[in-house]
Amino acid sequence: QITLKESGPTLVKPTQTLTLTCTFSGFSLSTSGVGVGWIRQPPGKALEWLALIYWDDDKRYSPSLKSRLTITKDTSKNQVVLTMTNMDPVDTATYYCAHRLQFRTFDYWGQGTLVTVSS
Amino acid sequence: QSVLTQPPSVSAAPGQKVTISCSGSSSNIGNNYVSWYQQLPGTAPKLLIYDNNKRPSGIPDRFSGSKSATSATLGITGLQTGDEADYCCGTWDSSLSAVVFGGGTKLTVL
Numbered sequence: 085q086i087t088l089k090e091s092g093p094t095l096v097k098p099t100q101t102l103t104l105t106c107t108f109s110g111f112s113l114s115t116s117g118v119g120v121g122w123i124r125q126p127p128g129k130a131l132e133w134l135a136l137i138y139w140d141d142d143k144r145y146s147p148s149l150k151s152r153l154t155i156t157k158d159t160s161k162n163q164v165v166l167t168m169t170n171m172d173p174v175d176t177a178t179y180y181c182a183h184r185l186q187f188r189t190f191d192y193w194g195q196g197t198l199v200t201v202s203s
Numbered sequence: 204q205s206v207l208t209q210p211p212s213v214s215a216a217p218g219q220k221v222t223i224s225c226s227g228s229s230s231n232i233g234n235n236y237v238s239w240y241q242q243l244p245g246t247a248p249k250l251l252i253y254d255n256n257k258r259p260s261g262i263p264d265r266f267s268g269s270k271s272a273t274s275a276t277l278g279i280t281g282l283q284t285g286d287e288a289d290y291c292c293g294t295w296d297s298s299l300s301a302v303v304f305g306g307g308t309k310l311t312v313l
Contacts, residue, residue: 089230105230121302123210123302124305125247128303130205130291130305130306130307131240131248131291131293131307132304133293133301133302133303133304136302144300144301146301147299147300147301170249180247180248183249183251187239187295188236188238188252188253188254188295189236189250189254189293190240190248190250191250191253191259192250193247193248193249193250194247194248195247
């Protein structure tokens with residue numbers, strides 16, 4: 085059974101760096117074809133993909149946010165970490181991590197964590 | 204502005220059928236697999252359809268997916284009040300090298 089759970093601060097100040105951790109179980113990020121992605125959703129708005137990391141450490145980023153994002157993995161801890169620099173109130177959103185199935189879809193999602201950016 | 208275009212809302216009566224469209228281009232839907240996600244109020248997205256028309260285990264066959272050229276469609280038959288949710292399409296965009304999503308469609312079961 086695959087599960088994922090996001091953790092991190094619920095409130096960050098403008099210009100600060102956000103660090104979110106996705107802790108997962110039921111799969112290994114050292115298995116060929118496996119990936120984990122981050123997706124966010126501002127209140128009342130659409131899903132927005134942020135980043136992906138694969139078993140071979142291949143990393144992909146949203147072109148519009150690439151300069152602010154870093155995704156890493158710790159295979160031994162079953163964790164994926166996303167950092168986003170220079171946070172702004174428009175970055176207020178629920179942040180989800182999800183299991184990527186063979187490059188094609190997100191088949192399991194975490195419950196999400198709401199991050200509010202405010203001074 | 205989402206890369207994939209969906210109608211903001213659709214509605215139908217219980218027991219009826221509804222379709223939700225997702226329009227893209229050759230760089231995304233035209234050459235990549237499409238997924239559909241259901242998001243019930245206050246919950247995380249849930250995979251409904253992947254690889255254009257496949258259902259994960261546990262998804263009833265009332266839900267179906269299809270793709271033609273640069274558009275995809277989600278169909279739901281035998282509508283139930285529990286189907287009221289937001290539905291979103293997603294795929295890979297080869298030109299952007301990015302995962303792209305539609306803007307989401309809110310389904311109301313009248």
